Amino acid sequence: MIRTIDDMNIDKWKNPVGVSVPGDELRFLLVPDRVEAAICFDLAQKVHVHQDQMRGKPGEISVALMITQGGLLPGILLYDHVVEGRPQGTPKIRFGTLGISGYQGPGERSAEMQVQQGISVPVRDCTVLIIDDLGDSGSTMKLASDHVMANGASSVLTLVPYMKPEAVQHFSADFSFGEVPQDTWIITPRERIETLMKRVPVWKQRGATEQECRRRLCDLIGYSTAEVNYYLPVAYDLG
Numbered sequence: 001m002i003r004t005i006d007d008m009n010i011d012k013w014k015n016p017v018g019v020s021v022p023g024d025e026l027r028f029l030l031v032p033d034r035v036e037a038a039i040c041f042d043l044a045q046k047v048h049v050h051q052d053q054m055r056g057k058p059g060e061i062s063v064a065l066m067i068t069q070g071g072l073l074p075g076i077l078l079y080d081h082v083v084e085g086r087p088q089g090t091p092k093i094r095f096g097t098l099g100i101s102g103y104q105g106p107g108e109r110s111a112e113m114q115v116q117q118g119i120s121v122p123v124r125d126c127t128v129l130i131i132d133d134l135g136d137s138g139s140t141m142k143l144a145s146d147h148v149m150a151n152g153a154s155s156v157l158t159l160v161p162y163m164k165p166e167a168v169q170h171f172s173a174d175f176s177f178g179e180v181p182q183d184t185w186i187i188t189p190r191e192r193i194e195t196l197m198k199r200v201p202v203w204k205q206r207g208a209t210e211q212e213c214r215r216r217l218c219d220l221i222g223y224s225t226a227e228v229n230y231y232l233p234v235a236y237d238l239g
Contacts, residue, residue, distance in 0.1 A: 010038045014178035018185065021216045023206045028195075029180060030187040030222045039161045039177045040074050044081030046175050047129070047159070051082075051090040054127075059155060062091055063126045067144060068099045068117060070133035073190040074161055078131065093129070096121030098147065100140050113143045124152030129175075133188055135163040138171030145171075162186055192227065197235045204239030 013035055018027030031039075047061070054060040064082070066075030079095055086092065099117025130144050135158075145156045159175040164182050167173075180186060187195045200213050208216070214232055217223040 008034065008038060010035075010042065013039065016178070016180060018180065018183075019220050019222075021203075021220055022212075023208070024199075024203065025183065027181065027184045028187060028221045029184050030192070031189065033189045036073065036161070036189050037077055040077035041081060042177055043074075043159060043161065043175055044078055044085070047078070047082050048085075048087050050157075050175075052087045055087075055090055059127050060091065061093055061127050061129045061157065063121060063123050063153075064093050064095050064129040064131055065098045065119060065121075065123075065144070065148065066095065067130065067132040067140065068097050069190070070140075070188075071131040072097075073188060074133055074159075075131040078159075094121050098130070098144055100144055113139050115143070115147055119148065119151055123148055125154050127155045127157065128153045130156060130158045132158070132160050133162075133190075134186055135160045135167030135171070135173050135176065137164075138167035138169075141167070141173065142171045187221070192223070193231055196223065196227070196231055197238070200232065200235035201239035204236055210236045 016029055018029035020027055051060060064075065064078070066072050075095065083093055083095070097117065097120045099115065101114055101116045128148050130141060130148065132140060132144075135141060141158045141160070145158065148156050157174040160173045161177045163173060163176045163179045164184070165179070166182055168179065185195070196217060200217075203213050203216065204210075210232065213236060214228055217228050217232065218225055
């Protein structure tokens with residue numbers, strides 16, 4: 001049975017394939033706002049099932065930590081579902097943040113993952129849900145989980161909309177929606193402009209004209225004309 005949300009086939013987003021652009025080793029997958037919202041609704045239902053099954057037991061989630069910056073958007077969308085829409089009789093989950101630095105731009109990992117902002121809410125003796133936007137290598141989730149446990153949590157669960165094969169192998173999330181190939185750069189609604197600003201200069205350095213960058217962004221990846229008209233000239237000058 002095909003699951004739909006209004007007129008959208010949400011299941012086709014479980015294993016999406018990014019688009020290739022000339023001269024770039026990455027594939028790009030632009031996730032529209034309504035798809036991100038639908039994915040978070042799907043994940044929230046999985047959390048609801050967990051909370052209902054663990055009602056009154058030690059594994060019941062009482063704290064959720066959003067990894068900054070990636071986990072903020074899915075975390076905010078999930079908050080409405082798992083707090084305001086939580087199953088009757090289950091606890092209100094307290095939301096907080098944990099800052100992990102790991103990426104400088106599309107496909108550019110930092111030399112070392114590190115905690116750059118501590119846990120913002122108490123986690124001692126709690127089952128904690130860590131929320132991020134992607135399981136890439138699994139290193140962010142592992143560092144975050146280890147840090148939370150070191151701060152006294154009783155157990156940790158992880159949630160991401162998408163996993164990549166490397167992360168599935170090394171540190172798979174407890175709750176996830178879909179999987180994408182390792183070479184796919186997911187452009188979430190929170191980083192549309194960041195990706196544009198950081199990738200256009202790379203394309204320019206590799207010989208792409210401004211017109212070719214426009215074609216890649218609008219015709220191949222799916223950016224809106226208004227976004228590209230506004231940001232492309234500035235991004236191209238950075239190259």
